[in-house]
Amino acid sequence: MSEAALPVVGSRPRLSADQVAMRAGLWLAVAFLALFLVLPLGTLLMRAFETPQGGFAGVANFRDYASTPALLAAAWNSLWTAALTAVVVVPLAFLYAYGLTRSCMPAKAAFRAVMMLPLLAPSLLPALALIYLFGNQGMLRGVLLGHSIYGPIGIVVAQVFYCFPSAALILAVALSTADARLYEAASALKASRVRIFRTVTLPGARYGLVSALVVVFTLVMTDFGIPKVIGGQFPVLATDVYKQVVGLQNFNMGAVVGIVLLAPAVLAYLLDRWATRQRAATLSGRAVPLRPLPRRQRDVPLLVLCLVIAAVLVGIVGVAAWGSLIRFWPYNLSLTLDNYDFARFDASGWDTVWLSVRMATLVAVIGTVIVFIIAYVLERGAQDGVLPKLARFAASVPLAVPGLVLGLAYVLFFNHPANPLGFLYGAVAILVLNSLVHFYTVGHLTAVTAIRQLDPEFEAVSASMRVPVWVTFGRVIVPICLPAILEIAVYLFVSAMTTVSAVIFLYGPDTKPAAIAVVHMDEAGQASAAAAMAVVILGITTAAKVGQLAVGAVVARLTQAWRR
Amino acid sequence: MTAPAPEIETLEDAARRARRDAPYLEVQEVGKQFGSFVALRRVNLEIRSGEFVTFLGPSGCGKTTLLRGIAGLDPPTTGRIMQGGRDITHLPPAERDFGIVFQSYALFPNLTVAENIAYGLRGAAWPKARRRERVAELLSIVGLADQAPKYPAQLSGGQQQRVALARALANEPGLLLLDEPLSALDAIVRQHLRQEIRSLQQRLGVTTIMVTHDQEEALGVSDRIVVMSRGRIEQVGTPAEIYDNPASPFVAGFVGHSSRIEAVVDTPPGIIIASGMKLVAEATRPLLYGARVTCFIRPEHVRLARLAEAPEGALSAVVTGLEYLGPVVRLSLEAGPLRLLAAVSPGEFAALEAAPGAAFAVTLPPEHLMVFVEDV
Known part of the structure; x- marks a missing residue:
């Protein structure tokens, strides 16, 4: 019998229960991202091309934009303050990160903790502190030699504070992944320290530097709180969007400015993706970790520098905290807790704080579940077809979308009379969803990193033992990833507590978050109360972070015994 | 059955x-x-x-x-x-x-x-x-x-x-x-x-x-x-x-060590020419004159003898390298343009007094030559 003539009729391909589950998860992921990310952004795009009456405007709105000098000036202002902040903060962050990773200075853990401080506060807090110090009634006003803190100076200084941890984190990671063998090879070839720094250290960190520059630039471009509080008459893109939408009720022009704001953020995001990919390619799995040896000439100056930076970071928070306790700045410096009696300044009083806590808790709980399940399905599910690729791309998009733009997109999408999901508008749900989507990508990347460290064959082994994928997910995947899951939850909680830009268009009279109350009280001239509220937020987020450490230790004892 | x-x-x-x-x-x-x-x-x-x-x-x-x-x-x-x-x-x-x-x-x-x-x-x-x-x-x-x-x-x-x-x-x-x-x-x-x-x-x-x-x-x-x-x-x-x-x-x-020899079928039947050297390969008897063949021989089948005791049809080869592997010693040999591997026991090795540069008589037993006709 000829083998070639053998009739080969096989059974049809059939999906197993596992595959059905994964496929369903994928569809849920796609539906979630489509409904709460793609469609709102699409609506925003369309609105930019509409007349106020709803007709097609072509590029007329953009032409209006380009012919309004005030708007163009704001775009230019945003660009140069962002660039200047990046140029100032990245070298500082590099030295700080260098001290953390490449020196033998003491108390590295404490320096690391202090470095994270700005991330725990709303961006308004440094701006308020600067006003205390350098504002019209500031005690150090003379330092500015007649210049006003309200405007570009205040914005850049506050942004440097606010962006410092993001840049330092990226650079610390970039610097900590060095290959000791390169340094050994360089010194065996008798290269001088300067030459080693120039030919090994800097090239190794260059993509980290690009990432840090890009991330800081985007953060400044898209931040709303700082220019709102300390920008004075200095217009930037973020405050322009707010003005167009809230002040002038011109949603179409708001959409146009939003797109103008989106463009550099998307460009920056693409550049960062490129840099990240390059960085991943330079890392070999066989790298030997570098252990710095003590050297006084390097360690002492770095320690001094880190001390100064840490002191400034703590100092700025301290000024805000102190200011919140002052009876009447700067005339009556006696201490009081009156500023914490928020009902005196804002009808909602402490309710805004509880609302924020409730909202941030919901974001953390719901968000962590959604983020982790979607990341799992995208990483471990079938990779064929366009759907996983699309979903993976969509999951990375929120990083490039400024909170204001996403918020505006939500207004336009969910407030549309024809939208059956309109009931979400004005409820806590929309604040939760918007914050969740806005901060989605970082959580997603954390989950993906954790999942990628798992053996790729766990599911295959389980299937061979006829154990369904959801059992393995519950018994193996989740327990192993618990530290990462906790980190995602706390990140989402802290971000949702502190965000202003994501929710400024979306809160209702009964759903005002604390960070928004800070803006309002500052607008009403109640700077001390605003500072008090910012300090309350900082207290809650710090408690969450400390809680993460405590819970993390317990979780580690209970579920991570196998790690050693 | x-x-x-x-x-x-x-x-x-x-x-x-x-x-x-x-x-x-x-x-x-x-x-x-x-x-x-x-x-x-x-x-x-x-x-x-x-x-x-x-x-x-x-x-x-x-x-x-x-x-x-x-x-x-x-x-x-x-x-x-x-x-x-x-x-x-x-x-x-x-x-x-x-x-x-x-x-x-x-x-x-x-x-x-x-x-x-x-x-x-x-x-x-x-x-x-x-x-x-x-x-x-x-x-x-x-x-x-x-x-x-x-x-x-x-x-x-x-x-x-x-x-x-x-x-x-x-x-x-x-x-x-x-x-x-x-x-x-x-x-x-x-x-x-x-x-x-x-x-x-x-x-x-x-x-x-x-x-x-x-x-x-x-x-x-x-x-x-x-x-x-x-x-x-x-x-x-x-x-x-x-x-x-x-x-x-x-x-x-791929499986085991062997030396590869490219050759052409010659006359009389059973004789092949590899890089100008005549070899006996019984398996090529039925093949046409001029057919290209590839032969392999395992190191343990290559026989070495002193030049003075060279058997008939032996090739002269020079030792270019040796690896002492314990149970066997593997020798790299060059017989004109042919490169061969030979494995000998340590005892044999000592008797031969082989060292890099030394010349020996090498025989490739016809029954151990593995012959493949090249695809045309």
């Missing part, structure tokens, strides 16, 4: 006999494509029940693809796979009957050794007591009875490998698949463990397929070896068949 057949065979007997004689696993015309890359081309293979079969080949030859096809992890694009008379080509892994050990072992790091082994023992068929018994039994089979409460990270590589093996065998699968199970271990443990796997397999009688790129491993443990290259099966045979009668130049070159 030499077995005395019964006078009258009932239908039931016939069916039983058919089952016994039929291969346990049949791979028919199986092909696999990833995009435009063809990983497997029309592969056919039959594996009998209880056999230990090894897929051997260089990386990228399709051996792992074929194994994953049999496991249902990457179902083939064409063809059919039958296991125990059942068409399993497109069954999801969970509905098949196999246990698998991966190169990485894929042990669940957060579960203890006992929990890992018990992982698949769930449902109504496995009440707690029975499960505990089975785990204890498996632990003693693989010699890890005292390691039950430990986590995988606390075990050595070899112990982890045994846990993976015990876990794969827990459900008493009809087929055991081993995907490069030993390649993460160091040489001595590897040699020891492969014999353990082999004796365990023989004790349990489980049909086993192992993927490896290590020919020594394949030769050492297999009932039959499937040599693969570029998505095709080059040869299927016992270790001795593969080593002594390779079916293709690829197999001759």
Whole structure:
């Protein structure tokens, strides 16, 4: 019998229960991202091309934009303050990160903790502190030699504070992944320290530097709180969007400015993706970790520098905290807790704080579940077809979308009379969803990193033992990833507590978050109360972070015994 | 059939006999494509029940693809796979009957050794007591009875490998698949463990397929070896068949050491010319004058003698290098443009007083020249 003539009729391909589950998860992921990310952004795009009456405007709105000098000036202002902040903060962050990773200075853990401080506060807090110090009634006003803190100076200084941890984190990671063998090879070839720094250290960190520059630039471009509080008459893109939408009720022009704001953020995001990919390619799995040896000439100056930076970071928070306790700045410096009696300044009083806590808790709980399940399905599910690729791309998009733009997109999408999901508008749900989507990508990347460290064959082994994928997910995947899951939850909680830009268009009279109350009280001239509220937020987020450490230790004892 | 057949065979007997004689696993015309890359081309293979079969080949030859096809992890694009008379080509892994050990072992790091082994023992068929018994039994089979409460990270590589093996065998699968199970271990443990796997397999009688790129491993443990290259099966045979009668130049070159000689068929029949030197190769007798052939000879078949005692038809060769390997000494030789490997025992080596630069008479025994006609 000829083998070639053998009739080969096989059974049809059939999906197993596992595959059905994964496929369903994928569809849920796609539906979630489509409904709460793609469609709102699409609506925003369309609105930019509409007349106020709803007709097609072509590029007329953009032409209006380009012919309004005030708007163009704001775009230019945003660009140069962002660039200047990046140029100032990245070298500082590099030295700080260098001290953390490449020196033998003491108390590295404490320096690391202090470095994270700005991330725990709303961006308004440094701006308020600067006003205390350098504002019209500031005690150090003379330092500015007649210049006003309200405007570009205040914005850049506050942004440097606010962006410092993001840049330092990226650079610390970039610097900590060095290959000791390169340094050994360089010194065996008798290269001088300067030459080693120039030919090994800097090239190794260059993509980290690009990432840090890009991330800081985007953060400044898209931040709303700082220019709102300390920008004075200095217009930037973020405050322009707010003005167009809230002040002038011109949603179409708001959409146009939003797109103008989106463009550099998307460009920056693409550049960062490129840099990240390059960085991943330079890392070999066989790298030997570098252990710095003590050297006084390097360690002492770095320690001094880190001390100064840490002191400034703590100092700025301290000024805000102190200011919140002052009876009447700067005339009556006696201490009081009156500023914490928020009902005196804002009808909602402490309710805004509880609302924020409730909202941030919901974001953390719901968000962590959604983020982790979607990341799992995208990483471990079938990779064929366009759907996983699309979903993976969509999951990375929120990083490039400024909170204001996403918020505006939500207004336009969910407030549309024809939208059956309109009931979400004005409820806590929309604040939760918007914050969740806005901060989605970082959580997603954390989950993906954790999942990628798992053996790729766990599911295959389980299937061979006829154990369904959801059992393995519950018994193996989740327990192993618990530290990462906790980190995602706390990140989402802290971000949702502190965000202003994501929710400024979306809160209702009964759903005002604390960070928004800070803006309002500052607008009403109640700077001390605003500072008090910012300090309350900082207290809650710090408690969450400390809680993460405590819970993390317990979780580690209970579920991570196998790690050693 | 030499077995005395019964006078009258009932239908039931016939069916039983058919089952016994039929291969346990049949791979028919199986092909696999990833995009435009063809990983497997029309592969056919039959594996009998209880056999230990090894897929051997260089990386990228399709051996792992074929194994994953049999496991249902990457179902083939064409063809059919039958296991125990059942068409399993497109069954999801969970509905098949196999246990698998991966190169990485894929042990669940957060579960203890006992929990890992018990992982698949769930449902109504496995009440707690029975499960505990089975785990204890498996632990003693693989010699890890005292390691039950430990986590995988606390075990050595070899112990982890045994846990993976015990876990794969827990459900008493009809087929055991081993995907490069030993390649993460160091040489001595590897040699020891492969014999353990082999004796365990023989004790349990489980049909086993192992993927490896290590020919020594394949030769050492297999009932039959499937040599693969570029998505095709080059040869299927016992270790001795593969080593002594390779079916293709690829197999001759890949399995074991050998020297490759390009030659042309000359007259009289049975004589070939390699780089101007006359060699006797009985196998070329039926070939046409001028046909191009590729010959291989194993180092242990190359005979060396002092020049003074040169036998008839010997070539003169110079030693260019030597490797002292313990049981044998391997010599690199140059006979004019021909490069040859020869293996001699240390005793022979001492008697020959071979040193780099020394010249010897080399004979290539005609019966040991493995001859392949070149494809035109």
